[in-house]
Amino acid sequence: MGPDRCGAMSFQTADETDGQELSELKRRLLTMASHAERAVNQAVHALVTRDHDLALQVKENDGILDRFEIEIDELAIKLLAKAPLPDDLRLVTAAMKISQNLERVGDEAAKIAKRTRDLCQETPVKVNVDLPRMARLALDMLKAALDAFGNRDPAAARTVIPGDLEVDALNKAISRELVRHMTAHTAAIPRCLHLITVSKCLERIADHATNVAEEVVYLCEAQDIRHTGKGQPAPASVA
Amino acid sequence: MGPDRCGAMSFQTADETDGQELSELKRRLLTMASHAERAVNQAVHALVTRDHDLALQVKENDGILDRFEIEIDELAIKLLAKAPLPDDLRLVTAAMKISQNLERVGDEAAKIAKRTRDLCQETPVKVNVDLPRMARLALDMLKAALDAFGNRDPAAARTVIPGDLEVDALNKAISRELVRHMTAHTAAIPRCLHLITVSKCLERIADHATNVAEEVVYLCEAQDIRHTGKGQPAPASVA
Numbered sequence: 001m002g003p004d005r006c007g008a009m010s011f012q013t014a015d016e017t018d019g020q021e022l023s024e025l026k027r028r029l030l031t032m033a034s035h036a037e038r039a040v041n042q043a044v045h046a047l048v049t050r051d052h053d054l055a056l057q058v059k060e061n062d063g064i065l066d067r068f069e070i071e072i073d074e075l076a077i078k079l080l081a082k083a084p085l086p087d088d089l090r091l092v093t094a095a096m097k098i099s100q101n102l103e104r105v106g107d108e109a110a111k112i113a114k115r116t117r118d119l120c121q122e123t124p125v126k127v128n129v130d131l132p133r134m135a136r137l138a139l140d141m142l143k144a145a146l147d148a149f150g151n152r153d154p155a156a157a158r159t160v161i162p163g164d165l166e167v168d169a170l171n172k173a174i175s176r177e178l179v180r181h182m183t184a185h186t187a188a189i190p191r192c193l194h195l196i197t198v199s200k201c202l203e204r205i206a207d208h209a210t211n212v213a214e215e216v217v218y219l220c221e222a223q224d225i226r227h228t229g230k231g232q233p234a235p236a237s238v239a
Numbered sequence: 240m241g242p243d244r245c246g247a248m249s250f251q252t253a254d255e256t257d258g259q260e261l262s263e264l265k266r267r268l269l270t271m272a273s274h275a276e277r278a279v280n281q282a283v284h285a286l287v288t289r290d291h292d293l294a295l296q297v298k299e300n301d302g303i304l305d306r307f308e309i310e311i312d313e314l315a316i317k318l319l320a321k322a323p324l325p326d327d328l329r330l331v332t333a334a335m336k337i338s339q340n341l342e343r344v345g346d347e348a349a350k351i352a353k354r355t356r357d358l359c360q361e362t363p364v365k366v367n368v369d370l371p372r373m374a375r376l377a378l379d380m381l382k383a384a385l386d387a388f389g390n391r392d393p394a395a396a397r398t399v400i401p402g403d404l405e406v407d408a409l410n411k412a413i414s415r416e417l418v419r420h421m422t423a424h425t426a427a428i429p430r431c432l433h434l435i436t437v438s439k440c441l442e443r444i445a446d447h448a449t450n451v452a453e454e455v456v457y458l459c460e461a462q463d464i465r466h467t468g469k470g471q472p473a474p475a476s477v478a
Contacts, residue, residue, distance in 0.1 A: 083322030183425045
């Protein structure tokens, strides 16, 4: 940091510094989010194109998301120590939870990459399961939840949540198809198990997207909709 | 709340109220922990004894842990709004994270229960996999991590972490054995897949125990050991 910047800082009030730290928290979280999205995209691309090197890269990059989580926690705790206003307090705790979800999205991407590397060593499985479609759905959910966070848009966040059921149904259908395939072709059992794991990873990514969306609703409406059956707008109060 | 209790409250200082709320937070977290441990114990017992009703009960009780998580978050946010001292601030954020882990332990117990219900409908699989041993290891880790939290004992928390590798190795060995079995007995594929899922659930419970142990180290030493290779005591500083 150059002397100019230090000089400028000395004229700032404490409120301005806090505001900057809050913006920095949001900025880092959104940067972390783009890393998480890229990791999933790359992992699925590596799976579909049987790209061993790309899968390896996803696995190696997982540490980036781990470091983001730690940095965001540190910044959040620094902000919490300053007795933030209620709205900011909710923003900070939501940021901590969203970052934890993103770190886990990264773990799932790394798992997909690991299975991809194993699959690259073997002949392709001749089975018709649309994992790329499932990946698109899960990634769309994640992107929409993070956009809703960026725009503080609880209505948009609520539209994310029903997607979870669709992804769950796809996961079940894909698993059923893979069980059918491995029953008929026992030599393909280990490879089909890798694909079942990938399908589960994608299902979990959709779960994390749902968690992020629920955090956005809580952040904007101070209303906890986790575990409620959820995502529906609250009924209008009767006058 | 009766008038006596209200009367007594009015003589308390703000510090005393905060201290009570912190104790209440710890108390609720430890109660939540005992529910989570019981859920895993019951789920594994139901699996081993093929007890459909007990499995159903575990699934139905999952809501209890969901509610605990929401209540603990609400209490934590109330405490954070009062600008706690640094030590208390760490306690509150650690409590939020530990409660999230316990809620997920409950989810894993519910998943084991669901697979158990499916397995109860079918003839037993004749395969020699020691899931109860794996469950004992994972539960011992969880219990030790929570005791370390209760006693604020970072050394005890660090001893939990290497157990994760042992549980991972057991998960791999069990999965390999199940793959062998289903290759030889294709009719058993769906049942073996249920058991692979149970094994993964137990492996995740050990992951959550590890997360709790890492939070305890952070709480006591203000040192973040997540994603570090971890659990080893910091090297002594050179004089």
